[in-house]
Amino acid sequence: MIRPIASLGRGTLEALSALGRASMFLAQSAVGIPSREGWHLWLRQMHFIGVMSLAIVLVSGLFIGMVLGLQGYTILVGFGAEDALGQMVALSLLRELAPVVAALLFAGRAGSALTAEIGLMKATEQLTSMEMIGIDPLRRIVAPRLWAGFISMPLLTVGFSVVGIWGGYLVGVQWLGVFDGSYWSNMQSSVAFVDDILNGMLKSVVFGLVVTWIAVFQGYDLIPTSEGISRATTRTVVYSSLAVLGLDFVLTALMFGELG
Amino acid sequence: MKRSKMMEFGVGLFVLAGILGMVFLGLRVSGISLGVPQDTFTLQANFANIGGLKSGSRVAMAGVTIGRVSDVALDTEWLDARVTMELDEDLEGKISRDSTASILTSGLLGEQYVGLSVGGDPEMLEEGDTIRDTQQALVLEQLIQQFVSNMTSD
Amino acid sequence: MFDNYRDVDERYVTDTTLVDVEGLHFSRGENDIFRGVDLRIPKGKITAVMGPSGTGKTTLLKLIGGQLVPDAGRVCIDGEDVHGLSRRALFRMRRRMGMLFQSGALFSDLSVFENVAFPLRVHTDLPEAMVRDIVLMKLQAVGLRGARNLSPAELSGGMARRVALARAVALDPELVLYDEPFVGQDPISMGVLVQLIKTVNQALGLTAVIVSHDIKETLSIADYVYIIADGQVMAHGTPQTLDVNRDARVKQFVHGEPDGPVPFHYPAPDFYRDILATKGERP
Numbered sequence: 147m148i149r150p151i152a153s154l155g156r157g158t159l160e161a162l163s164a165l166g167r168a169s170m171f172l173a174q175s176a177v178g179i180p181s182r183e184g185w186h187l188w189l190r191q192m193h194f195i196g197v198m199s200l201a202i203v204l205v206s207g208l209f210i211g212m213v214l215g216l217q218g219y220t221i222l223v224g225f226g227a228e229d230a231l232g233q234m235v236a237l238s239l240l241r242e243l244a245p246v247v248a249a250l251l252f253a254g255r256a257g258s259a260l261t262a263e264i265g266l267m268k269a270t271e272q273l274t275s276m277e278m279i280g281i282d283p284l285r286r287i288v289a290p291r292l293w294a295g296f297i298s299m300p301l302l303t304v305g306f307s308v309v310g311i312w313g314g315y316l317v318g319v320q321w322l323g324v325f326d327g328s329y330w331s332n333m334q335s336s337v338a339f340v341d342d343i344l345n346g347m348l349k350s351v352v353f354g355l356v357v358t359w360i361a362v363f364q365g366y367d368l369i370p371t372s373e374g375i376s377r378a379t380t381r382t383v384v385y386s387s388l389a390v391l392g393l394d395f396v397l398t399a400l401m402f403g404e405l406g
Numbered sequence: 407m408k409r410s411k412m413m414e415f416g417v418g419l420f421v422l423a424g425i426l427g428m429v430f431l432g433l434r435v436s437g438i439s440l441g442v443p444q445d446t447f448t449l450q451a452n453f454a455n456i457g458g459l460k461s462g463s464r465v466a467m468a469g470v471t472i473g474r475v476s477d478v479a480l481d482t483e484w485l486d487a488r489v490t491m492e493l494d495e496d497l498e499g500k501i502s503r504d505s506t507a508s509i510l511t512s513g514l515l516g517e518q519y520v521g522l523s524v525g526g527d528p529e530m531l532e533e534g535d536t537i538r539d540t541q542q543a544l545v546l547e548q549l550i551q552q553f554v555s556n557m558t559s560d
Numbered sequence: 561m562f563d564n565y566r567d568v569d570e571r572y573v574t575d576t577t578l579v580d581v582e583g584l585h586f587s588r589g590e591n592d593i594f595r596g597v598d599l600r601i602p603k604g605k606i607t608a609v610m611g612p613s614g615t616g617k618t619t620l621l622k623l624i625g626g627q628l629v630p631d632a633g634r635v636c637i638d639g640e641d642v643h644g645l646s647r648r649a650l651f652r653m654r655r656r657m658g659m660l661f662q663s664g665a666l667f668s669d670l671s672v673f674e675n676v677a678f679p680l681r682v683h684t685d686l687p688e689a690m691v692r693d694i695v696l697m698k699l700q701a702v703g704l705r706g707a708r709n710l711s712p713a714e715l716s717g718g719m720a721r722r723v724a725l726a727r728a729v730a731l732d733p734e735l736v737l738y739d740e741p742f743v744g745q746d747p748i749s750m751g752v753l754v755q756l757i758k759t760v761n762q763a764l765g766l767t768a769v770i771v772s773h774d775i776k777e778t779l780s781i782a783d784y785v786y787i788i789a790d791g792q793v794m795a796h797g798t799p800q801t802l803d804v805n806r807d808a809r810v811k812q813f814v815h816g817e818p819d820g821p822v823p824f825h826y827p828a829p830d831f832y833r834d835i836l837a838t839k840g841e842r843p
Contacts, residue, residue, distance in 0.1 A: 197420045
């Protein structure tokens, strides 16, 4: 009887202390705003995190847009409302699919790589030796990665949306014969710049921060063995996927909850 | 050195593509216009019930969109809904004083919008004037109730 | 037990002490790693800290470098308490220290040249030409001037450690901490490293602390040796005095005997009873 309660208590305390460490970690690294001399460090991470994730995000966006076009058409044509296809594709992408799917892909592609990279630096004592030389690794290693992830994510999301809308256009208009003008005009009359596009972007900014935060923290906090690194990499993907989906619900409730 | 130039170029391209994508979303997808905000001509109307009308809803005349609802508020004097509309400036001085504003629904389940129909009065509405003749939104429940009470009284 | 040594060695050690460790206690979780360790590291000499694996030798270096904070006791470098310093003062003190890590710990995203230049760029505003001169000088000293454009991934283990040595002494520190410098090296690069540590130490007149369990190599260059076991200093003295130490544990360690006070077997029940046990009795 006592053991399960004790282990619950221990689990809670451990979770709280990890959360505390993670918050301290974020606060200490976020002050390392890219400076002029740190510019090339940041640039390198933008390349590694953002540019290298672009291909997978764009290809996925195209396919998701095409599937939306196809599925949406078969449903809408039953009501004779296939003209509303553009509206459906654009709204589902901008509000939900682009921020969420791009963040999930980002966690798998860039997040796990970040964890493994920082973990390896820790295992090979690079972080400790940096500290001994008198440089704070939070500023030099973690901060540029955090900022690069934070900035890349909305850009990737924009790419995802644009390509997805184009994919829906390809399938709906070019292939299935929805009228070109109604695809765009229905979209324009129903998509609001602030409510839909900016809110979607806001989501992606939050996701970008959370995913990169989880990834670099898992890398920094792991046990420096090969097993520790592989576990932390898995944890990064699992935690950040859960965090993205959970936060998506919260943000959706806050942003779109009163509509209807 | 060459590699770092390539990297800079790649990152620059990435950021540029993101900005262009945002512009595309703004212009093509949400249909905002970059032009200088047009001068508008404001009219007001009081409705007994506005149904689902909200700020940003369409204002149309003969089916053509001529403006948007800019504000919906409760008129504390009359205890009805006061709707402020912003119309194209070209229409200033062309809408007669006895015009009717009614709240209509596009399609069976569509959005609600304000429809203006012009009357015959030679005097025209000016900036900030109020349309007197209004028709409230159709509320489905009220219609059904009316229909049922008519049936029973027959 | 070792009081007789202490009387003799005290005079040897106290002339000028750079690092003074007093009553150091440190524990990690439930494990007591140090239970009152006293060390004096003389200036300008090579001091070795030895002991069986898992006695926390690396932890000791981290305590000296101020990366870990002891539960009790003090570490003074040149009279300053390392753990009483502000973060800024600590980082300033670390400029006077170099540390060579077990794995070399070269920054994998920088070339050999940039790795050695790193401390210079961080702590000084020297013009690029001067940085280049210093880096090439240090690389020349470890015999790797020709490898300056390689990336750390292209180096062998021994070469990586030599580059790390060049980096550790880039700022001409007063104190260099070596963490297991000989571990996992082939005989040739081991010999090279032993020679290098010795010559670098003599040339720069610096104070070195070597943490190691490679007895032969370490004793060949050390001026003074501390042996740590069970969280305490088990013995200390010059290599010559330790060689003739009659204490059983010291003897076992210094001469590398497989069995002795430190048992060969992990604690286990009696072998024959264990072998003959039926299935049901197995834990």
